[in-house]
Amino acid sequence: MSLPEKLRPKFWNHVPRNVSKSKDQFNFRRIWNLAVLLTAGVALVPLTIMTVIHYQVTQNAIESEINNHTYRLVRNTWGTVSYFLDERRTVLDLIAQDTTFEELNDPARLSAILKNLKRRPGGLVDLGVINSSGRQTAYVGPYKLMNVDYSDQKWFKEVMERGVYTSDLFLGFRNIPHIVIAGKYGLTDGSSYVLRATLDIDMINKALYRLELSGFGDAFIINREGILQTPSRYHGEVLDKISLSIPIYSSKAQVVNDKDPKGEPLIVGHAYIPDTPFILMIVQKKDELMKPWYKIRMELIWFLVISITVILLVTLGVVTYLVNRIYVADQERAMSLHHMEYSNRLASIGRLAAGVAHEINNPLAIINEKAGLIKDMFTYKEMYSEDKKLIGLVDSIISSVDRCGTITKRLLGFARHMDVSIQPVNLGEVIHEVLGFLEKEAEYRSITVSVDVPDDIPQFESDRGKLQQIFLNLVNNAFAAMEEGGRLDIKARRKDEDSISATVSDTGCGIPKADFERIFCPFFSTKTKKGGTGLGLSITCGLVQEIGGDIDVHSEVGKGTSFVITLPLKRKKERK
Amino acid sequence: MRILLVDDERELVSTLAERLSFRGIDADWVTSGEDALKKVEAETYDLAVLDVKMPRISGIKLKDMLKAKYPDMKFIFMTGHGSEEDFRAGSASAYYLVKPIGIEALVSKINEALALDT
Numbered sequence: 001m002s003l004p005e006k007l008r009p010k011f012w013n014h015v016p017r018n019v020s021k022s023k024d025q026f027n028f029r030r031i032w033n034l035a036v037l038l039t040a041g042v043a044l045v046p047l048t049i050m051t052v053i054h055y056q057v058t059q060n061a062i063e064s065e066i067n068n069h070t071y072r073l074v075r076n077t078w079g080t081v082s083y084f085l086d087e088r089r090t091v092l093d094l095i096a097q098d099t100t101f102e103e104l105n106d107p108a109r110l111s112a113i114l115k116n117l118k119r120r121p122g123g124l125v126d127l128g129v130i131n132s133s134g135r136q137t138a139y140v141g142p143y144k145l146m147n148v149d150y151s152d153q154k155w156f157k158e159v160m161e162r163g164v165y166t167s168d169l170f171l172g173f174r175n176i177p178h179i180v181i182a183g184k185y186g187l188t189d190g191s192s193y194v195l196r197a198t199l200d201i202d203m204i205n206k207a208l209y210r211l212e213l214s215g216f217g218d219a220f221i222i223n224r225e226g227i228l229q230t231p232s233r234y235h236g237e238v239l240d241k242i243s244l245s246i247p248i249y250s251s252k253a254q255v256v257n258d259k260d261p262k263g264e265p266l267i268v269g270h271a272y273i274p275d276t277p278f279i280l281m282i283v284q285k286k287d288e289l290m291k292p293w294y295k296i297r298m299e300l301i302w303f304l305v306i307s308i309t310v311i312l313l314v315t316l317g318v319v320t321y322l323v324n325r326i327y328v329a330d331q332e333r334a335m336s337l338h339h340m341e342y343s344n345r346l347a348s349i350g351r352l353a354a355g356v357a358h359e360i361n362n363p364l365a366i367i368n369e370k371a372g373l374i375k376d377m378f379t380y381k382e383m384y385s386e387d388k389k390l391i392g393l394v395d396s397i398i399s400s401v402d403r404c405g406t407i408t409k410r411l412l413g414f415a416r417h418m419d420v421s422i423q424p425v426n427l428g429e430v431i432h433e434v435l436g437f438l439e440k441e442a443e444y445r446s447i448t449v450s451v452d453v454p455d456d457i458p459q460f461e462s463d464r465g466k467l468q469q470i471f472l473n474l475v476n477n478a479f480a481a482m483e484e485g486g487r488l489d490i491k492a493r494r495k496d497e498d499s500i501s502a503t504v505s506d507t508g509c510g511i512p513k514a515d516f517e518r519i520f521c522p523f524f525s526t527k528t529k530k531g532g533t534g535l536g537l538s539i540t541c542g543l544v545q546e547i548g549g550d551i552d553v554h555s556e557v558g559k560g561t562s563f564v565i566t567l568p569l570k571r572k573k574e575r576k
Numbered sequence: 577m578r579i580l581l582v583d584d585e586r587e588l589v590s591t592l593a594e595r596l597s598f599r600g601i602d603a604d605w606v607t608s609g610e611d612a613l614k615k616v617e618a619e620t621y622d623l624a625v626l627d628v629k630m631p632r633i634s635g636i637k638l639k640d641m642l643k644a645k646y647p648d649m650k651f652i653f654m655t656g657h658g659s660e661e662d663f664r665a666g667s668a669s670a671y672y673l674v675k676p677i678g679i680e681a682l683v684s685k686i687n688e689a690l691a692l693d694t
Contacts, residue, residue, distance in 0.1 A: 358656045359656075361656035361674075361675045361676065362585055362588070362656050362675065364675070364676045365585070365588050365656065365675040365676040365677065366585060366587045366588045366591070367676075368676035368677075369587075369588055369591035369592050369595065369676075369679075370587070370591055372591070372595055372679050373591045373594055373595050376594075376595050376598040376679075377598075379598070380598040401676055402676075402678075404676075405674075405675075405676045409674055412674075
């Protein structure tokens with residue numbers, strides 16, 4: 001038997017019966033399907049919905065937490081960088097306020113100012129003064145820029161126009177990244193000049209570098225063309241062009257989802273630094289940031305899968321068990337109905353037979369006496385001369401009456417035993433009584449019947465009627481299985497102190513091994529088309545159990561079948 | 577010895593009486609319990625053969641009535657209905673035969689029952 005067959009419940013292959021009284025009340029497969037669907041549905045639908053909602057809520061919460069975190073980081077860093085640049089510009093403003101244009105054009109004075117400023121970290125590298133026509137009128141610092149004409153330069157035009165200017169990054173001759181800031185300041189005569197300073201932005205680099213970023217995070221500054229202004233960890237060196245897209249201008253810090261060239265999702269926070277060409281960027285790998293969530297998500301999915309499996313298994317198990325119980329109960333109900341019907345029918349037949357036998361007995365007795373009288377007259381009275389032929393005729397009448405008497409007595413005996421329950425029983429008698437009805441059939445079909453009940457089989461207390469039915473059923477079955485010229489053997493043996501066994505064997509068609517388990521099941525029949533109800537053996541089995549015995553079968557296809565009944569000599573409590 | 581046969585089947589009981597007389601047994605017959613009760617007033621019987629099932633007074637009842645009057649009387653029952661209850665009721669102090677009965681069986685039962693007496 002394969003595994004699916006083993007797991008398949010009994011009711012699965014149930015064929016609906018169509019016997020009037022035991023008409024199926026249930027469609028077991030439908031009940032099973034419905035129960036499984038409903039039970040599993042009621043349990044699984046809320047579970048799944050809850051899990052999906054939980055999944056989404058948690059995912060959204062974690063994503064927004066990451067975004068917020070990035071946003072705060074961008075804001076803070078943006079503040080730091082802006083502050084740094086603002087501070088430098090303020091320094092220029094202070095110089096312009098504290099110092100007159102003439103003083104600024106004094107190299108010694110300018111040099112002193114620069115020297116003072118250099119004492120502070122992240123200070124100015126050089127300082128220059130440019131008049132309104134674009135000529136550098138004073139300069140202190142490492143470059144030779146005295147008298148350079150900036151009037152054509154773009155930055156000069158910008159500072160003249162807008163008042164402030166911040167340059168892109170450049171590498172000076174010491175190969176240190178610098179930027180230039182410049183401011184326009186008015187003079188009392190209405191003209192203006194420009195203060196220009198070069199800044200060492202190492203401090204910004206350090207500040208960005210020091211940021212604690214998770215998820216392969218990277219913080220750097222680019223200009224509006226996407227050229228890196230500060231070194232980055234993963235997106236190139238200073239003055240390289242970044243491979244990411246340049247964020248669209250926004251006055252506020254923003255966090256967006258992006259992808260790197262490899263397609264890996266990124267979370268990019270950016271902010272435009274006002275009055276400069278700089279954009280602060282904080283780039284983090286989304287997958288890295290989401291790792292804790294992925295772990296929770298995996299756990300959630302596992303929990304869901306295991307829960308669904310457990311729910312389904314339990315549902316299937318419980319529903320199958322219950323439906324099977326209903327099925328078994330229903331089968332038992334149908335069987336007991338049949339059993340009752342069968343016993344009732346048998347009892348009415350018995351009563352009918354007894355009535356007929358009784359009615360016939362009286363005329364039979366009269367025939368008997370009249371014929372006996374004729375015989376007596378021939379025998380005792382001289383006046384009726386002895387006529388051998390007449391005596392022969394009378395004898396044959398008397399012997400026929402005797403035969404009729406035997407039949408009616410047997411019928412009466414049989415019917416009478418059906419009412420009585422427990423009494424001392426002689427097994428041999430019961431078997432002969434049963435065979436009495438079937439002798440003729442056996443004779444017609446040339447079936448040899450042999451009965452072997454040895455003397456050591458004692459009388460025992462049992463239900464005679466049930467025993468009769470058992471043997472009647474078994475012998476009938478044997479007859480049905482045999483062709484003409486078969487052989488029926490009934491043997492009784494003392495099994496042990498407390499039990500005897502009776503074997504009914506035939507030389508009939510036999511039972512296939514596959515059917516062994518099912519022959520005692522109600523409604524199993526190979527003769528359904530010939531009017532078999534499939535109840536004979538199940539009723540027999542039930543009767544044997546009712547009188548405390550056991551029934552077993554040995555059979556070989558084509559050779560014959562033996563039914564072995566084991567009966568207790570001492571009656572146990574009757575099983576219901 | 578005198579024997580009374582009681583059975584509602586006249587044909588049966590009369591023939592039976594005649595057959596017994598061939599065998600040297602003097603038997604009277606009646607066809608009902610009432611007649612039997614009248615009959616025993618007039619004559620003395622050693623033994624009564626009773627049909628169990630008769631209209632009005634059944635054989636069992638009749639036996640009890642007769643037994644009360646004549647404690648020495650013996651009884652043999654005949655029945656067309658071999659029921660266990662009848663058997664138990666009759667078997668206490670009598671014999672029991674199922675119809676159709678063999679005349680030889682009846683004779684031997686009669687002899688047996690009367691022999692017990694002596």
